[in-house]
Amino acid sequence: MDNAMKRHAFDATVWLVALAMGLILIAQQAMAGSNAMPADNVRWKAECGSCHVAYPPHLLPAPAWNRIMAGLDKHFGTDASVDAQTTAEIKAFLDSHAGRDWRAWEATETLRITETAWFRRKHREISAATWKHPAVKGAPNCAACHTAAEQGDFRERNIRVPR
């Protein structure tokens, strides 16, 4: 090609690269607070994971989460309230990732994941002594045994039960 064409081609390339970089910057910012990544949300992780592990939304059905979100100022004995906008965002996230099995839950309508039939079944081999172990403190403390719980990883390979 002649020099003029080369110049135009170069200009076009530079603009395309700059545009692509700008779009990536914007997309990253937008994705950070959205549901684009599976069962993860920045606000939910920050607000619901500060005093305990951010329990995966699929472990309770939507009506359970709704009740929890409606009573955050009396959240199992503490004040966990947040502003209206944050409440709405977290509620929407929980609703869209909640567990689908309502029937099993309706037997007890418990708001405690640790009291669901599913949890009891999964942890039936854990002794009472283990639950009382000082490093565990109780069933709500997933990370005591599920060493990758903070990353939402509860796989068997990452379990280490304190003795």
Added chain:
Amino acid sequence: MRTIRLAVALFAVASTAFWAASAPAATPAEIQKGFEAAARSATPGFTGFSAQRGEQFFKSPHGNDWSCASCHTENPLGQGRHAKTGKTVAPLAPAANPQRFSDAATVEKWFRRNCNDVLARECTAQEKGDVLQYLTSLK
């Protein structure tokens, strides 16, 4: 050449805006100034903040089950542990954790909730300032 300059300039502007938007909003000293202003207007005989008073306030259960130290421990330079769930809590003293007291809204939220838990009321600006004085005195 002109194109490159323009594209680089645009990218630089976008990056700066992006960085500025995610930069921390405050320092412990700035937040302390806010408490001081509030305490001055609320308390006629305001005489400043005291780290010693703050330490006593921090470690007292105030007639209820928990104190601040129940989760943030007697040594806020070290890691804390939630009194009920056992979850680890990052150190509270700014010297051990630069994230602490770096955002006014976050500080407001945690004082509001945790004072409700410990004292069953809001903490006054005097009390918040004393506690912050104590926490920033730890090295």
